[in-house]
Amino acid sequence: MHTLKLNGNHLRGVIPSSISEGRSLQVLDLGNNDLEGTLPHWIGKLSQLHVLVLRSNHFHGSIPRQVIGLPNLQILDLSGNHLSGAIPSNLTNLLAMVNASQNNSNHLEEYSSSGATYTNQIKISWKGWDVEFVKVLFILKCIDLSNNSLSGSIPFKMGSLQGLIALNLSRNHLSGRIPKTLGHMEQLESLDLSLNRLNGNIPLELEFLSYLEFLNLSYNMLDGKVPHGGQFLTFGESSYLGNLKLSGIPFTNISVCNNSSGYGNCTSIERIGEAKNSDGEMIGWAVGLGLSYGLGFSVVIGVLTLNKRVRKRAFDFYDVVILAIDGCIRG
Known part of the structure; x- marks a missing residue:
C-alpha cells in the first residue's frame, strides 16, 4: 500500500x-x-x-x-x-x-x-x-x-x-x-x-x-x-x-488588542510614520514643494522667452513629439 x-x-x-x-x-x-x-x-x-x-x-x-x-x-x-x-x-x-x-x-x-x-x-x-x-x-x-x-x-x-x-x-x-x-x-x-x-x-x-x-x-x-x-x-x-x-x-493605522492573549477586543489607533512627525511639518513640506515647482516653471518660461535658440529647439522637439503621437494614432 x-x-x-x-x-x-x-x-x-x-x-x-x-x-x-x-x-x-x-x-x-x-x-x-x-x-x-x-x-x-x-x-x-x-x-x-x-x-x-x-x-x-x-x-x-x-x-x-x-x-x-x-x-x-x-x-x-x-x-x-x-x-x-x-x-x-x-x-x-x-x-x-x-x-x-x-x-x-x-x-x-x-x-x-x-x-x-x-x-x-x-x-x-x-x-x-x-x-x-x-x-x-x-x-x-x-x-x-x-x-x-x-x-x-x-x-x-x-x-x-x-x-x-x-x-x-x-x-x-x-x-x-x-x-x-x-x-x-x-x-x-x-x-x-x-x-x-x-x-x-x-x-x-x-x-x-x-x-x-x-x-x-x-x-x-x-x-x-x-x-x-x-x-x-x-x-x-x-x-x-x-x-x-x-x-x-x-x-498609519495599526490594530492593537487590549488583552494579554493577543486576540479579541481589538481597536485601531493612529500611528505616525517617520516621515510625518506633525501636521505643521506636513503643511511646510507641501508649501515648499509648491514653491519649488513654481520656481522651476518660471525659470523654464524665462529661458524660452529670452533665448531665441533654446526656444526654437524646444518648439522643434515639440513638433517631433506631436508628429510621432499622431503617427501612432493613425497607424
Whole structure:
C-alpha cells in the first residue's frame, strides 16, 4: 500500500500500530477526524513517507523526534491539535526538506489498478488559505504546526531546511527571538509566525528571502525597526499588527488588542510614520514643494522667452513629439 487517506470522517480512538507494517507507505492522511492520544513513535519506521497529515484531531503530548527523522518527508501537517512541548531540534534529519534541489519527477506516483488511475490529492494551509493540490508536487515542501500549544523557542536548525516553501508556526506559545538562520531558507514563499510570544527585532537576514510572498508576524512582542529591503517592500500593515514596539512601519493605522492573549477586543489607533512627525511639518513640506515647482516653471518660461535658440529647439522637439503621437494614432 502506497497511500492511506481517511481524511474527513468521524474516526475515533488511537492510530492502530498495524499501520507501522506499511513500509511502502508514501502518503498517510488521517486529518479532520476525532483521533486522540499521543503521536506514536512508530511513525518513524515509515521511512518512505512523503506526506503526513494529522491535522484537526485531538492529539496531545509532544512531537516525537522519530517523526522529525523521516528522510523523505515533504509535507508535515500536525496543525489544529493539542500538542505541547518544544519543537524537536533534529530538523536536519528531514533530508527531503534540507535539499533545495527539485526531483526529476513532478508529482508522487499515479497508481493504476484494473484500468483505473488514482492521483493523490492533499489539502493544506497555503499562504493563509486552505488549498487542495490535485498532484503533490515534489517542489511542494511545507511544515504546518499551527494552532497547538507548542512552547519554547524556534530551533535555529530550522534554517537548515533550505528546500522548505511554506512554514506555519502560528497560534502557539513560542517565545524568544526569530532565528537569523531563517534567512537561509532560500526557497521560502510563505512564513507565518503570528499569535505567539516572540520578542526582539525582525532579523535583517530575512531580507534575503527573495521568493517570500506571504509574511505574518502579527500579535507578538516584536520591537525595533521593520526591515525595508527585499520582499519587505511588498508587505502591508496586516503582516505586523499587534506589535506596538515596532517602528518604521509604512502605514498609519495599526490594530492593537487590549488583552494579554493577543486576540479579541481589538481597536485601531493612529500611528505616525517617520516621515510625518506633525501636521505643521506636513503643511511646510507641501508649501515648499509648491514653491519649488513654481520656481522651476518660471525659470523654464524665462529661458524660452529670452533665448531665441533654446526656444526654437524646444518648439522643434515639440513638433517631433506631436508628429510621432499622431503617427501612432493613425497607424
